[in-house]
Amino acid sequence: MPIRIVVDAMGGDYAPAEIIKGSVRALKEFKDTVIIFVGDEAKINPLLEAEDCEQNIEIVHTDQFIAMDESPKEGVKTKQKASINLAMQILNENEADALVSAGNTGAIVLSAAKHLSMIQGIERSGLATIYPTAKIHPSNHGFSLMIDVGATLHCTPKQLVHFAYMGSYYLSHILEIPHPRVALLNIGSEETKGGETLTKAYRYLKDAPGINFVGNIEGNDVPRGMVDVVVTEGFVGNIVLKTLEGASDVLRVAGRYAFKKRLIWKVGLALLSSGVKQLKKRTDYSEYGGAPVLGFKKLVIKAHGRSNAKAFFNALSVARRSVIEGVVEHIGESVQKFNQQHRIDFLEI
Amino acid sequence: MPIRIVVDAMGGDYAPAEIIKGSVRALKEFKDTVIIFVGDEAKINPLLEAEDCEQNIEIVHTDQFIAMDESPKEGVKTKQKASINLAMQILNENEADALVSAGNTGAIVLSAAKHLSMIQGIERSGLATIYPTAKIHPSNHGFSLMIDVGATLHCTPKQLVHFAYMGSYYLSHILEIPHPRVALLNIGSEETKGGETLTKAYRYLKDAPGINFVGNIEGNDVPRGMVDVVVTEGFVGNIVLKTLEGASDVLRVAGRYAFKKRLIWKVGLALLSSGVKQLKKRTDYSEYGGAPVLGFKKLVIKAHGRSNAKAFFNALSVARRSVIEGVVEHIGESVQKFNQQHRIDFLEI
Numbered sequence: 001m002p003i004r005i006v007v008d009a010m011g012g013d014y015a016p017a018e019i020i021k022g023s024v025r026a027l028k029e030f031k032d033t034v035i036i037f038v039g040d041e042a043k044i045n046p047l048l049e050a051e052d053c054e055q056n057i058e059i060v061h062t063d064q065f066i067a068m069d070e071s072p073k074e075g076v077k078t079k080q081k082a083s084i085n086l087a088m089q090i091l092n093e094n095e096a097d098a099l100v101s102a103g104n105t106g107a108i109v110l111s112a113a114k115h116l117s118m119i120q121g122i123e124r125s126g127l128a129t130i131y132p133t134a135k136i137h138p139s140n141h142g143f144s145l146m147i148d149v150g151a152t153l154h155c156t157p158k159q160l161v162h163f164a165y166m167g168s169y170y171l172s173h174i175l176e177i178p179h180p181r182v183a184l185l186n187i188g189s190e191e192t193k194g195g196e197t198l199t200k201a202y203r204y205l206k207d208a209p210g211i212n213f214v215g216n217i218e219g220n221d222v223p224r225g226m227v228d229v230v231v232t233e234g235f236v237g238n239i240v241l242k243t244l245e246g247a248s249d250v251l252r253v254a255g256r257y258a259f260k261k262r263l264i265w266k267v268g269l270a271l272l273s274s275g276v277k278q279l280k281k282r283t284d285y286s287e288y289g290g291a292p293v294l295g296f297k298k299l300v301i302k303a304h305g306r307s308n309a310k311a312f313f314n315a316l317s318v319a320r321r322s323v324i325e326g327v328v329e330h331i332g333e334s335v336q337k338f339n340q341q342h343r344i345d346f347l348e349i
Numbered sequence: 350m351p352i353r354i355v356v357d358a359m360g361g362d363y364a365p366a367e368i369i370k371g372s373v374r375a376l377k378e379f380k381d382t383v384i385i386f387v388g389d390e391a392k393i394n395p396l397l398e399a400e401d402c403e404q405n406i407e408i409v410h411t412d413q414f415i416a417m418d419e420s421p422k423e424g425v426k427t428k429q430k431a432s433i434n435l436a437m438q439i440l441n442e443n444e445a446d447a448l449v450s451a452g453n454t455g456a457i458v459l460s461a462a463k464h465l466s467m468i469q470g471i472e473r474s475g476l477a478t479i480y481p482t483a484k485i486h487p488s489n490h491g492f493s494l495m496i497d498v499g500a501t502l503h504c505t506p507k508q509l510v511h512f513a514y515m516g517s518y519y520l521s522h523i524l525e526i527p528h529p530r531v532a533l534l535n536i537g538s539e540e541t542k543g544g545e546t547l548t549k550a551y552r553y554l555k556d557a558p559g560i561n562f563v564g565n566i567e568g569n570d571v572p573r574g575m576v577d578v579v580v581t582e583g584f585v586g587n588i589v590l591k592t593l594e595g596a597s598d599v600l601r602v603a604g605r606y607a608f609k610k611r612l613i614w615k616v617g618l619a620l621l622s623s624g625v626k627q628l629k630k631r632t633d634y635s636e637y638g639g640a641p642v643l644g645f646k647k648l649v650i651k652a653h654g655r656s657n658a659k660a661f662f663n664a665l666s667v668a669r670r671s672v673i674e675g676v677v678e679h680i681g682e683s684v685q686k687f688n689q690q691h692r693i694d695f696l697e698i
Binding site (some may be wrong): 065098133134150153154185187194195208218219220221222223224234235236238240241242243244246247248249250 | 355398465482483499534535536543544568569570571572573583584585587588589590591592593594595596597598599
């Protein structure tokens with residue numbers, strides 16, 4: 001049976017052109033894969049014709065879509081036929097195995113919550129992101145995964161443990177990191193730090209089967225890549241992730257600005273430019289195949305808003321691989337085992 | 350009447366030698382200032398003799414102190430005669446106007462909470478930090494203040510507004526920034542983002558007299574220095590601040606590491622080295638005079654743990670200035686006005 005991936009053809013800064021290009025590359029490379037494009041036929045068809053690609057393609061037409069700068073809440077609610085909403089419906093009706101969109105992140109998360117069923121035993125979805133880290137020690141892979149970065153602002157201890165399972169299984173299956181090291185993001189390393197929710201989550205994680213829990217880490221360990229999976233509530237994860245993005249922008253710009261003041265620095269900068277490009281490539285989000293929205297019975301991949309064809313192809317490869325590996329099923333099984341182990345703690349009495 | 354500053358002579362990585370040196374410099378520069386050293390006389394006296402300084406000095410002897418890596422909770426509780434505890438008692442008994450310590454941050458915050466009275470109308474203390482930012486636009490000062498970074502992990506809307514007052518008055522009086530731009534750290538710019546506490550704080554801040562509130566900012570605006578005062582709960586502030594520190598470390602190390610691979614890059618790096626030093630100087634925490642612990646009737650300044658004499662001198666200058674300017678009194682007056690304005694909202698019924 002072919003793997004069926006539904007693609008939001010209208011989402012992303014370079015949609016639909018780069019989305020179609022990346023998808024066609026995937027179709028040519030993966031003969032086992034069918035792509036269902038949701039979007040404006042009048043725009044999609046000429047692009048497909050130009051790429052000379054006909055096989056394993058289905059198109060579901062709609063002329064509605066949610067723009068990148070549109071209010072996600074309003075868009076998801078009022079535009080029922082928006083490409084992301086239609087794509088989610090197709091996914092939920094079991095007509096596809098996974099979904100990829102480079103569109104409005106908020107709209108993807110909200111539309112998933114509106115249309116998809118959760119994995120049994122999981123209460124809240126987690127948006128994970130893979131971010132570049134230092135690669136100084138051999139144990140650093142050069143990237144880590146953070147979950148949640150904005151789907152669930154505040155969490156219970158149980159939900160944080162579920163995030164640990166989601167992130168851990170995703171990394172081990174998709175990026176082939178065996179036994180990923182998992183940590184809670186906190187304000188200190190001691191078990192008793194950070195308030196009740198975090199201390200409870202710490203206790204659960206210590207004994208959670210299948211989780212390689214290494215304790216708490218502090219903010220400075222996030223960019224250092226001290227662990228593979230950083231678990232945190234969405235409010236904190238979102239702010240930390242954006243702080244990291246802002247810091248790397250600022251240091252680049254500030255350096256360039258400062259170094260242009262003197263000729264000798266200008267020369268130095270010029271000599272370094274190819275090195276800077278290499279460093280920049282390592283911190284290129286398109287390399288990591290997008291951010292998974294986890295916790296639903298179907299996998300959703302949010303590709304970067306600025307995705308070009310290559311980045312979108314990577315996101316599709318990840319989606320396909322997650323279906324083949326059964327990532328969602330593995331997460332479900334392990335979460336159910338964990339919930340069962342703690343069924344008395346979780347009784348709501 | 351002289352300004353009396355109590356100094357924890359035993360706190361900091363280079364205590365007591367650099368602490369005494371920095372203090373002596375302050376005594377020589379500020380003839381209106383008396384310093385009360387709390388610590389081990391046997392260590393302090395020879396250092397003072399070497400500096401040839403006798404005037405405006407008092408010493409309160411103790412041989413207990415809380416080490417930099419000691420548990421703050423245990424230390425503050427069990428070592429009643431620890432230098433920081435004694436110094437706080439002296440401050441609380443009105444024998445001094447301000448306190449400066451380069452010691453264990455947690456111990457300073459806890460000892461302050463244990464020994465000092467809050468400003469009337471303020472419920473929780475805030476630890477503020479001044480951090481370097483981009484200085485690209487003329488409206489950037491090259492630094493911003495974040496409050497709270499770890500004194501109060503979770504806050505009510507009212508407490509967040511109080512932090513805004515603390516940070517705003519501190520910046521305007523100590524760093525001479527008129528009408529500092531104040532923002533809430535959030536996951537989006539809209540007023541309705543981030544949950545009930547933040548939306549309520551947003552509503553209060555819009556109309557708060559004396560506060561130049563510019564709305565919400567996201568994580569990426571923190572290192573960009575888009576505003577002068579970033580208001581957030583201590584849990585988030587602590588993690589964001591440490592993430593920033595970690596990111597700047599990582600980028601420096603990663604750059605150096607990567608750039609040493611090829612000869613041409615090595616040469617480029619060598620040409621840039623003086624520029625890198627200048628950039629580093631701008632991000633040198635010792636320039637900003639330490640982190641104030643605000644909300645108490647007396648001002649406490651936490652100097653950086655790695656303070657040398659110059660950094661400690663800067664922290665003392667800031668403490669002295671805050672007494673002269675009446676920063677604590679100004680914060681008190683404005684908070685009381687704000688509380689009065691919202692007295693119906695804040696009735697606990």
